[in-house]
Amino acid sequence: MPDDAEFDDIPGTTVFTAQRSRQGFALNQFCMSLMKPQNRELFKHDERSYLDGWPMSEEQKQAVLDRDYNAMLAVGGNIYFLAKIFATDGKSFVEAAASMTGMTVEQYTAMMVSGGRSPDGVRSIKEGR
Amino acid sequence: MARVTAGVTTSHVPAIGAALDLGKSGDDYWRPVFAGYEWSKKWIAEERPDVIVLVYNDHATAFSLEMIPTFAIGCAERFAVADEGFGPRPVPVVIGHPDLACHIAEKLILDEFDMTVINQMDVDHGLTVPMSLLFGQPDVWPVRVVPIAVNVVQYPPPTGNRCFLLGEAIARAVASYDEDLNVQVWGTGGMSHQLQGPRAGLINPVFDNAFLDDIVDNPSRLRAISHLEYLRESGSEGIEMVMWLIMRGALGEHVRVLHRFYHVPASNTAVGHLVLEVANPNEETLQ
Numbered sequence: 473m474p475d476d477a478e479f480d481d482i483p484g485t486t487v488f489t490a491q492r493s494r495q496g497f498a499l500n501q502f503c504m505s506l507m508k509p510q511n512r513e514l515f516k517h518d519e520r521s522y523l524d525g526w527p528m529s530e531e532q533k534q535a536v537l538d539r540d541y542n543a544m545l546a547v548g549g550n551i552y553f554l555a556k557i558f559a560t561d562g563k564s565f566v567e568a569a570a571s572m573t574g575m576t577v578e579q580y581t582a583m584m585v586s587g588g589r590s591p592d593g594v595r596s597i598k599e600g601r
Numbered sequence: 602m603a604r605v606t607a608g609v610t611t612s613h614v615p616a617i618g619a620a621l622d623l624g625k626s627g628d629d630y631w632r633p634v635f636a637g638y639e640w641s642k643k644w645i646a647e648e649r650p651d652v653i654v655l656v657y658n659d660h661a662t663a664f665s666l667e668m669i670p671t672f673a674i675g676c677a678e679r680f681a682v683a684d685e686g687f688g689p690r691p692v693p694v695v696i697g698h699p700d701l702a703c704h705i706a707e708k709l710i711l712d713e714f715d716m717t718v719i720n721q722m723d724v725d726h727g728l729t730v731p732m733s734l735l736f737g738q739p740d741v742w743p744v745r746v747v748p749i750a751v752n753v754v755q756y757p758p759p760t761g762n763r764c765f766l767l768g769e770a771i772a773r774a775v776a777s778y779d780e781d782l783n784v785q786v787w788g789t790g791g792m793s794h795q796l797q798g799p800r801a802g803l804i805n806p807v808f809d810n811a812f813l814d815d816i817v818d819n820p821s822r823l824r825a826i827s828h829l830e831y832l833r834e835s836g837s838e839g840i841e842m843v844m845w846l847i848m849r850g851a852l853g854e855h856v857r858v859l860h861r862f863y864h865v866p867a868s869n870t871a872v873g874h875l876v877l878e879v880a881n882p883n884e885e886t887l888q
Contacts (some may be wrong), residue, residue, distance in 0.1 A: 484800030551797040552661040559686030569801040586802025
């Protein structure tokens with residue numbers, strides 16, 4: 473069974489463990505609420521006030537307001553839950569993924585069309601492969 | 602007697618459903634993806650299965666973080682199409698087979714697979730995109746579906762080995778059902794992809810093609826792939842491929858490949874698709 477050190481050895485990757493699920497419970501449940509159209513409208517009307525209705529940390533709320541998906545992952549967000557936020561924004565998985573890599577959507581799409589990101593060099597930090 | 606006759610594996614990328622729903626399937630980007638399913642659509646129209654045991658994962662749709670069942674089986678009469686944040690897909694309601702599903706659930710639990718039983722559930726793109734790829738855009742789906750939902754959202758998903766063994770148990774359960782039914786088992790998700798973090802966009806065609814090779818006649822290698830290896834080699838979301846092993850376990854020792862397709866990319870994902878039929882080795886010898 474891998475431990476966190478083995479997960480941390482995979483660069484640029486957050487594994488959604490039971491501990492992260494505890495940390496991100498309120499954040500991810502807020503995301504679930506956006507599956508209802510009336511909640512999407514309330515959120516879009518006043519994001520701050522909608523977020524204040526959830527027992528989330530200030531850090532979690534700010535990450536959502538900033539649409540900083542890497543920051544949301546770091547405070548317990550799971551990508552399938554966070555998808556409800558960018559769906560509410562009318563954005564695609566490609567746009568959200570691109571934002572996490574630091575590439576523009578055009579650069580990221582070009583990388584995918586040319587075969588995607590190679591696993592070479594990003595499998596393991598300590599093994600350098 | 603009911604019997605498992607064939608298996609299908611396919612990716613279930615949400616953007617594929619969106620492309621179809623928005624009339625973009627003929628675009629330059631999407632045409633090669635849909636072309637890979639043309640043979641399969643003709644095949645399944647001739648096969649006319651009665652029921653599909655459809656193995657997929659829910660993507661934070663029916664299951665929030667309140668409850669996370671590892672293996673769950675849908676026993677309802679029908680499954681509504683979920684609103685995943687942008688309105689439900691314009692596809693028909695999914696019709697279940699409660700009698701067969703309850704039979705399978707009972708047999709599996711007595712066979713020591715501790716299934717969660719679902720009596721009401723909305724289904725998301727994980728289930729409806731494979732249906733669209735194989736059946737197109739009908740007014741009514743031409744088949745009944747027994748959904749098997751597998752947790753691959755919160756670590757750890759079940760092991761590939763456990764999935765394979767569950768597939769074997771599903772085949773036994775189907776074979777003990779009295780009605781004469783043509784049943785297919787589908788394993789969906791994958792192939793390599795990572796949707797999150799700075800490593801997003803990872804694609805590993807070497808890993809994927811070896812998986813497509815070995816799921817046919819060397820599944821024992823795939824049963825032993827560790828979660829860490831999936832994460833490293835196929836991206837954080839590539840681990841969905843454990844679900845393909847449920848399909849493979851259900852088909853028995855010998856299978857014949859009828860169709861194989863691999864394409865990069867669909868959105869962030871490598872698309873893989875196989876159609877396998879159950880082969881009787883004695884029959885092959887006679888031929």
